[in-house]
Amino acid sequence: MMKVFIAGVDGYLGWSLARHLAARGDEVSGADACLRRSWVQEMGSDTVVPIASMADRRAAFEERFGRPLRFFEGDLRDFSFVRNALAEAQPDAVVHLGEMPSAPYSMIDVDHCVFTHANNVIGTLNVLYAMRETCPDSHLVKLGTMGEYGTPNLDIPEGFFTVDYRGRTETLPFPKQAGSWYHWTKVHDSNNVMFACRLWGLRSTDIMQGVVFGLGADEKGDDRLNTRYDIDQSFGTTINRYCAQAVIGHPLTPYGTGQQRRSFLPLVDSMQCLTLAIDHPAAAGEYRVFNQFQEVHSIMALAEKVRQAGREVGLEVTIQPLENPRLEPESHYYNPDHQHLADLGYQPSLDLDTALRGMLTDLVPHRARIESLQSVFVPDIRWNQARRKVDVRTEP
Secondary structure, three states: OOOEEOOOOOOOHHHHHHHHOOOOOOEEEEOOOOHHHHHHHHOOOOOOOOOOOOOHHHHHHHHOOOOEEEEEOOOOOHHHHHHHHHHHHHOOOEEOOOOOHHHHHHHHOHHHHHHHHHHHHHHHHHHHHHHHHOOOEEEEEEEEEEEHHOOOOEOOOOOEEEEEEEEEEEEOOOOOOOOHHHHHHHHHHHHHHHHHHHOOOOOOEEEEOOOEEEEOOOOOOOHHOOOOOOOOOOOHHHHHHHHHHHOOOOOOOEEOOOOOOEEEEHHHHHHHHHHHHHOOOOOOOOOEEOOOOOEEEEEHHHHHHHHHHHHHHOOOEEOOOOOOOOOOOOOOOOOOOHHHHHHHHOOOOOOOOHHHHHHHHHHHHHHHHHHEEEEEOOOOOOOOOOOOOOOOOOOO
């Protein structure tokens, strides 16, 4: 049994991971300010799969797994809160998922940009300092993103590459070319975590994760244990949004030409990969990077796959590209490595086509809720201009 602390335990990944680890007998604790709920509401949206309050989630968690979820409600920007939580939990591993995870949200205006930097960068620094003070032997599993790399005209290694320059050779961090203020906060995090490992002997695995998709419904039908499923322009990932559109007959909406290539993996495989990282910790002083994904596709190819999966389950699906609100290359080389997790035993749980058919079928009972939220499918956040002035919700 391991003791695992999850920062961001109320989120899409965090709640799924808490259930996954508890099911195998681990002792799970976690922290959250539950801000994701208000961020999505700020976008005029809501989770398609209704989720319970944290109090109800904790009650269901204890009923299912026979032990409580030790929960600390608070903000990672508060160092005293983070230090006290980690001192009490004394975890073997700290899984840091507690960040604002949306590129579009960070691009709304100066307030959202600054909030994203403060929330993500300061929160991570507080986690690092708190670990140094209270649990320096714990292993930090930090969620980064494949978006840190951008889309270079080179193969993308797992964090580091060896350079020959003017007759000398050095292994260096691979250059980052992030495409949003959010993604740059992740780059800053990676640099800070790497430095903390070198400075203090902390141990960390930086997870460069692709785009995650899938429903996190409880397998035994207890709705209180479901995780969220978002479809808005800021927090709804590409496949999750496509599948929701398909279920209600709304055209799928790839941006621009749709030739942008990205890496993807199902939610169940994200849980598998994070668990492998937890079970195989980095050495003291080691900072390592895992690229975490299953497949690479263009967003138009994904739309075609969703259309085909829809036909197979009796849905008529159309595709209607939208003007791209982002500043990004739409045709580019993209070939990232992902060997480290395979070496630890990662095996894809299901192929993409099977996963899509299952998602579409599972979303049909939520059709009315999706229809009520469909106005959020058309993006109005544009990279080259502030959309509008919006209050940034920072209190739970």
